[in-house]
Amino acid sequence: MRRVAPGAVVAVVMAICLAATLGAAVAPKVQFTDTTLKNGLRVIISEDHTAPVFSIAITYNVGSRNERAGRTGFAHLFEHMMFKGSENVGSGEHFALIFGNGGNMNGTTNKDRTNYFDQLPANQLDLALFLESDRMQTLGSAITPENLQNQITTVQEERRQGVDNQPYGKTFETIDDLAYASFPYKHSVIGSMTDLSAATVDDVKAFFKTYYAPNNAVLAIVGDFKTQDCLARIQKFFGSIPAQAPPPPVVIDEPVQKAEKRQSLDDSLARMARIDMAYHIPQAMTADHDALTVLASVLSSGRSSRLNESVVRQQQVAMQAVAMAEENRGPGLFRVIAMATPGKTIAELEKALDGEIEKIKSGTIESWEIDKARTSARASYIRGLSSTLQRAVMLSQYATFYNNPGLINTRPEQLAKVTIADVQRVAKQYLIPENRTVVVTSPRPAAPKGGL
Amino acid sequence: MRIRTALALTAIVGLTVASLHAQAPAPAAQGQSLKGVVLKGKAPVSKDILKVTLPKPQEFDLPNGLHVIVLEDHRLPLVTLQMSITGAGGYYDPADHIGLASFTASLMREGTTTKTSAQISQQLETIAASVTVSAGLSSQSGGLSASCLTENLDTVMAIASDVLLNPAFSEEEIARYKTRTKASLLQQRSSPGFLASERYSRVIYGDHPGGRSSPTAESVDKTTRASLVEFHKTHYLPDFAVVGIVGDITPAEARKKIEGAFGAWKKGGLARPVVEDPAPIGPAGVYLVNRPGSVQSSLSIGTQAISRTSPDYDVVRLLNEIIGGGPTGRLFLNLREDKGWTYGAYSGLSTLRYRGDWTATAEVRTDVTEGAIRETLAEIAGTRDQPLPLSAVQDKQRLLVASFALSLESPQGLLSNYVTSWLYRLPADYWDKYPDRVMAVTPAALQAAAKKYLDASRLQIVVVGDGSKITEALKKFGPLQVYDTEGKKVSQ
Numbered sequence: 001m002r003r004v005a006p007g008a009v010v011a012v013v014m015a016i017c018l019a020a021t022l023g024a025a026v027a028p029k030v031q032f033t034d035t036t037l038k039n040g041l042r043v044i045i046s047e048d049h050t051a052p053v054f055s056i057a058i059t060y061n062v063g064s065r066n067e068r069a070g071r072t073g074f075a076h077l078f079e080h081m082m083f084k085g086s087e088n089v090g091s092g093e094h095f096a097l098i099f100g101n102g103g104n105m106n107g108t109t110n111k112d113r114t115n116y117f118d119q120l121p122a123n124q125l126d127l128a129l130f131l132e133s134d135r136m137q138t139l140g141s142a143i144t145p146e147n148l149q150n151q152i153t154t155v156q157e158e159r160r161q162g163v164d165n166q167p168y169g170k171t172f173e174t175i176d177d178l179a180y181a182s183f184p185y186k187h188s189v190i191g192s193m194t195d196l197s198a199a200t201v202d203d204v205k206a207f208f209k210t211y212y213a214p215n216n217a218v219l220a221i222v223g224d225f226k227t228q229d230c231l232a233r234i235q236k237f238f239g240s241i242p243a244q245a246p247p248p249p250v251v252i253d254e255p256v257q258k259a260e261k262r263q264s265l266d267d268s269l270a271r272m273a274r275i276d277m278a279y280h281i282p283q284a285m286t287a288d289h290d291a292l293t294v295l296a297s298v299l300s301s302g303r304s305s306r307l308n309e310s311v312v313r314q315q316q317v318a319m320q321a322v323a324m325a326e327e328n329r330g331p332g333l334f335r336v337i338a339m340a341t342p343g344k345t346i347a348e349l350e351k352a353l354d355g356e357i358e359k360i361k362s363g364t365i366e367s368w369e370i371d372k373a374r375t376s377a378r379a380s381y382i383r384g385l386s387s388t389l390q391r392a393v394m395l396s397q398y399a400t401f402y403n404n405p406g407l408i409n410t411r412p413e414q415l416a417k418v419t420i421a422d423v424q425r426v427a428k429q430y431l432i433p434e435n436r437t438v439v440v441t442s443p444r445p446a447a448p449k450g451g452l
Numbered sequence: 453m454r455i456r457t458a459l460a461l462t463a464i465v466g467l468t469v470a471s472l473h474a475q476a477p478a479p480a481a482q483g484q485s486l487k488g489v490v491l492k493g494k495a496p497v498s499k500d501i502l503k504v505t506l507p508k509p510q511e512f513d514l515p516n517g518l519h520v521i522v523l524e525d526h527r528l529p530l531v532t533l534q535m536s537i538t539g540a541g542g543y544y545d546p547a548d549h550i551g552l553a554s555f556t557a558s559l560m561r562e563g564t565t566t567k568t569s570a571q572i573s574q575q576l577e578t579i580a581a582s583v584t585v586s587a588g589l590s591s592q593s594g595g596l597s598a599s600c601l602t603e604n605l606d607t608v609m610a611i612a613s614d615v616l617l618n619p620a621f622s623e624e625e626i627a628r629y630k631t632r633t634k635a636s637l638l639q640q641r642s643s644p645g646f647l648a649s650e651r652y653s654r655v656i657y658g659d660h661p662g663g664r665s666s667p668t669a670e671s672v673d674k675t676t677r678a679s680l681v682e683f684h685k686t687h688y689l690p691d692f693a694v695v696g697i698v699g700d701i702t703p704a705e706a707r708k709k710i711e712g713a714f715g716a717w718k719k720g721g722l723a724r725p726v727v728e729d730p731a732p733i734g735p736a737g738v739y740l741v742n743r744p745g746s747v748q749s750s751l752s753i754g755t756q757a758i759s760r761t762s763p764d765y766d767v768v769r770l771l772n773e774i775i776g777g778g779p780t781g782r783l784f785l786n787l788r789e790d791k792g793w794t795y796g797a798y799s800g801l802s803t804l805r806y807r808g809d810w811t812a813t814a815e816v817r818t819d820v821t822e823g824a825i826r827e828t829l830a831e832i833a834g835t836r837d838q839p840l841p842l843s844a845v846q847d848k849q850r851l852l853v854a855s856f857a858l859s860l861e862s863p864q865g866l867l868s869n870y871v872t873s874w875l876y877r878l879p880a881d882y883w884d885k886y887p888d889r890v891m892a893v894t895p896a897a898l899q900a901a902a903k904k905y906l907d908a909s910r911l912q913i914v915v916v917g918d919g920s921k922i923t924e925a926l927k928k929f930g931p932l933q934v935y936d937t938e939g940k941k942v943s944q
Contacts, residue, residue, distance in 0.1 A: 050527050051861040090490030092789050095779040097495055100847050102854020121858060123498040130495045153792030157748070161795050161815045165748045167642040268745050271642045272635070303573035313628060319635050342635050368578045379580035379601055386528055386862065
């Protein structure tokens with residue numbers, strides 16, 4: 001998938017016409033160059049002078065799906081280590097320099113990738129390139145046991161704050177664990193407390209060498225600069241970082257599920273019963289997945305959606321109900337999640353949810369329900385253009401996942417091709433009981449109150 | 453109530469099974485720990501501070517008193533509307549009907565005399581537009597906001613006007629709203645964040661409207677169609693309202709469309725609604741909300757501070773940034789980057805027309821509760837006891853000024869600034885001079901503000917956590933008052 005240009009840097013100017021989908025609102029299309037340095041670093045540059053700002057995003061082709069048993073949570077823990085200093089940048093200095101100069105930054109990890117981004121005033125281009133290249137080149141030599149221990153405990157608090165101390169925290173992990181048969185998507189991104197504690201400095205160094213190589217990353221930069229000058233600077237900062245052997249491929253061998261899986265959970269922090277249903281679906285950017293995305297919109301996008309209008313408002317069996325088609329590079333899940341209204345049973349709620357799915361399959365879908373999904377894709381594309389950061393993130397992610405940064409422009413068009421018949425077909429094909437996993441979470445009174 | 457679906461984790465905010473019963477021994481608080489950051493100073497930094505020229509809005513009044521602010525920005529085919537209606541917020545709830553303003557705002561969107569709630573939703577969502585009405589329990593004003601593609605502006609303005617002027621308040625929608633709201637009152641008690649904010653606001657503001665974080669089931673029950681109609685009629689008035697419009701529209705078009713949508717809104721002719729400060733805060737206190745099974749303690753430490761119009765606003769804002777503004781604040785560097793006790797520790801300043809609060813927050817693992825409180829208090833004390841180093845102050849001054857420049861990438865942010873100027877009657881050149889005012893703050897002024905506003909004898913400590921593990925530790929900070937997760941005081 002990585003195309004390394006031998007010899008000189010090659011730049012390809014992309015120009016994609018969008019006029020057909022944009023109708024009345026003609027938004028500017030995103031223009032960019034797509035170049036691969038000799039060391040395999042793919043560089044996407046998009047010039048935009050509307051504000052004296054730029055954003056850089058680097059997507060590394062590694063997520064929790066690349067982890068091994070016994071080291072769950074490691075990809076995300078590693079992301080934290082990227083802020084603890086490299087050869088020429090002190091621990092925490094990245095925060096200080098970016099925020100101190102008026103910028104924004106963060107790193108995020110999910111199942112499929114890890115990304116890092118910085119947004120700064122236009123005059124700080126070298127600063128961002130220096131910070132990102134220094135850690136891509138030298139992080140491995142700067143890891144200390146103290147810094148690692150500090151971030152292990154920080155991430156453990158992140159886990160407590162987001163999972164263990166929250167109602168329904170366990171529900172997420174349970175449903176993925178039950179639904180997936182193969183390891184890469186079965187475990188949570190945050191990982192287990194035990195595995196986090198077990199991480200060593202050697203693990204960090206090995207992970208760095210394998211996955212944080214220029215040939216395993218895509219850099220996208222959007223904003224107020226001149227493309228050729230920007231590319232020359234990127235070459236200067238990143239060009240000498242050596243390529244590494246390609247990482248081992250991720251094997252996700254998810255067998256076809258033959259029978260419904262079901263589990264009940266007690267949650268002492270919850271106050272209301274909740275049902276989570278997850279149906280196996282294909283990877284994103286396929287025709288079926290696009291249809292499932294529109295199906296999720298019909299069911300749960302906005303107040304006019306079927307789950308809200310029927311299940312929440314008319315039948316009043318749920319306080320809230322949502323559906324979403326997870327966008328994974330590999331096999332994903334179509335999730336339906338609902339919280340029962342006090343006084344209603346989970347059985348009543350499940351029946352109502354199943355009823356709505358049945359109505360999709362055998363009833364009528366109105367054309368406005370499809371228009372809603374189309375217009376919403378077009379509007380979010382236009383809104384996305386207002387931020388250089390969002391464009392940089394999407395360009396680097398589309399290049400990493402699908403070898404096609406141009407999806408940033410063509411995505412609304414793809415979704416617009418979905419028809420009512422497509423939506424009904426995928427509902428009949430995927431939203432069937434034997435293809436699903438159901439987890440019911442019930443509130444349980446807290447442990448005996450007793451004295452303090 | 454929100455179903456959590458975000459799956460990506462972030463390095464900062466975004467997004468061993470330790471059940472130690474004893475508190476880890478708390479070392480003497482270090483305070484001012486900057487060990488969490490090492491500056492090598494090798495990165496190339498441009499010293500130029502970005503000079504920005506702010507686009508100027510066009511402003512005018514309609515005959516009914518509605519003030520209009522227009523900011524033209526044709527970069528994208530989008531228009532956003534922000535309206536703030538002074539007098540329609542929860543601050544003006546009848547004393548025996550807390551939450552009425554918030555119920556009224558929510559139900560205005562649930563149908564008008566000519567359109568049902570479902571019709572409005574369908575019409576808006578089919579064109580990817582939004583119209584929302586909301587009113588906070590403590591705020592002075594109610595708010596209406598709308599956003600759409602330029603091509604749909606007429607449709608959206610018509611709906612916004614209809615929702616604002618002709619709400620139906622149908623019995624059917626009221627009944628639905630009551631059921632839903634009462635369930636969410638129950639649901640919110642499972643969140644440590646809600647429990648912390650409920651107790652903390654009560655401690656800081658007492659019976660003042662600032663102390664409200666949730667209506668009660670009783671106030672939901674007693675809501676009738678008549679009470680909603682009456683609140684709408686007497687509080688949704690244009691006299692002291694402002695509407696800002698930003699995006700792909702010229703001032704002339706904006707005037708025409710706003711006159712068309714809101715020109716018929718009748719003036720009330722009443723005096724400007726008054727606002728009072730909360731009673732001065734009492735002596736320092738320590739409060740526990742006992743949440744059995746909690747694996748973290750949620751800390752809120754702070755006090756009453758200043759109003760938005762205080763002459764000390766810029767100084768206190770900078771002081772807050774130094775103590776707990778983001779990952780470069782002292783709380784984050786100490787509690788996370790040095791100690792590894794928390795995913796994040798921050799502070800914030802809440803300012804309205806009345807005296808607001810300054811608050812430090814963190815969620816820490818249970819066995820370091822005592823140490824985390826000591827470190828937080830020590831960081832606060834560090835800003836009072838000696839002047840801050842000039843370089844640290846300058847770093848934060850540059851941060852505030854440069855991030856202000858960067859925020860201009862979003863035209864909505866700039867419009868909010870101009871709406872704020874009008875609501876608080878700030879000078880016309882307030883935002884032009886903002887960078888200069890921030891740069892003029894001295895270490896001596898910061899220390900004086902810390903002494904004045906963050907005095908130890910007034911700092912309140914509120915903790916949500918497992919009482920069986922942290923009660924003894926909390927008692928070391930003063931006499932402890934304990935509440936349960938229902939919000940009721942527990943006798944000890």
